[in-house]
Amino acid sequence: MQILDGKKTAKTILNTIKIDVAQRATTGKKVPHLAAILVGANGASQTYVNSKVRTCNEIGFNSTMIEYEEDISEMKLLDKIQELNEDLSVDGILVQLPLPAHISEKKVIEAIAVAKDVDGFHPENIGRMIMGEEEAFVPATPYGIMLLLEHNNITTKGKHAVVLGRSNIVGRPMSILLSNNSNPGNCTVTVCHSKTENLNEICSQADIIVAAIGQAEFLQPEMVKDGAVVIDVGITRIPDDSKKSGYRLVGDVDFDKVAPKCSFITPVPGGVGPMTIAALMKNTYKSCTEKD
Numbered sequence: 690m691q692i693l694d695g696k697k698t699a700k701t702i703l704n705t706i707k708i709d710v711a712q713r714a715t716t717g718k719k720v721p722h723l724a725a726i727l728v729g730a731n732g733a734s735q736t737y738v739n740s741k742v743r744t745c746n747e748i749g750f751n752s753t754m755i756e757y758e759e760d761i762s763e764m765k766l767l768d769k770i771q772e773l774n775e776d777l778s779v780d781g782i783l784v785q786l787p788l789p790a791h792i793s794e795k796k797v798i799e800a801i802a803v804a805k806d807v808d809g810f811h812p813e814n815i816g817r818m819i820m821g822e823e824e825a826f827v828p829a830t831p832y833g834i835m836l837l838l839e840h841n842n843i844t845t846k847g848k849h850a851v852v853l854g855r856s857n858i859v860g861r862p863m864s865i866l867l868s869n870n871s872n873p874g875n876c877t878v879t880v881c882h883s884k885t886e887n888l889n890e891i892c893s894q895a896d897i898i899v900a901a902i903g904q905a906e907f908l909q910p911e912m913v914k915d916g917a918v919v920i921d922v923g924i925t926r927i928p929d930d931s932k933k934s935g936y937r938l939v940g941d942v943d944f945d946k947v948a949p950k951c952s953f954i955t956p957v958p959g960g961v962g963p964m965t966i967a968a969l970m971k972n973t974y975k976s977c978t979e980k981d
């Protein structure tokens with residue numbers, strides 16, 4: 690069994706971008722600029738956005754962090770997005786999800802300019818991704834997983850991949866990318882969800898499992914074939930008084946029990962999380978350099 694070290698792979702990717710950005714700066718070219726919007730005080734969202742902004746700073750990007758109270762009006766948020774759309778210094782805009790119930794996520798996502806939608810959530814980017822168009826921004830988590838598979842030379846061609854979860858952010862785009870005629874890709878993909886029958890049987894036929902259902906330690910060893918590649922997207926905070934933070938992070942995979950059966954497995958934390966950030970940075974870099 691080998692650990693797929695997302696932290697290490699992300700570092701390699703980010704270092705390459707950092708060198709390119711420094712080169713741009715010395716030649717007087719624009720450096721990428723990400724604007725991140727956080728609404729409310731969701732602890733996990735705060736952690737994620739802080740991490741994204743910190744990474745921008747580490748690799749020489751400009752960043753703007755915009756924080757709003759939970760009760761900000763939808764109109765005010767949409768106005769801000771419009772302002773950022775028109776701001777020529779900004780290359781990428783992300784609005785951290787989930788949003789409070791009184792704000793329409795659909796309206797917010799669709800308000801972001803397609804060319805600045807570095808999260809790849811806009812319907813036009815989703816459509817372009819499905820058609821395999823290079824200019825599409827691919828959602829950061831599935832894109833990060835594809836990069837992780839690529840950088841670690843995991844064979845995917847002809848393999849049976851089972852994706853657990855059908856969210857717009859992870860499961861659905863993941864299933865498209867794995868089935869694309871690309872490397873990594875060329876998988877035969879099964880998407881499972883809460884209404885799937887015979888889930889254990891389907892999972893145990895998988896060469897590759899991507900677990901993205903948001904249920905702590907859902908994937909058990911009897912659901913996993915010997916030698917499978919297991920990618921864990923889940924990240925749930927479990928209260929734990931012995932930790933300084935007051936919680937420990939647990940994935941969708943029962944890691945200790947499942948790991949011995951795998952050829953490769955991602956840890957939580959340090960697997961998919963850092964790759965999501967690396968993919969977001971790649972998208973932001975692409976948005977900037979496409980305008981050269």
Ligand code: GUN
Nearest residue numbers: 783784785786787808829
């Ligand atoms: N919430 C959970 N994952 C993501 C993500 O990748 N981007 C944004 N904007 N919100 C999220």
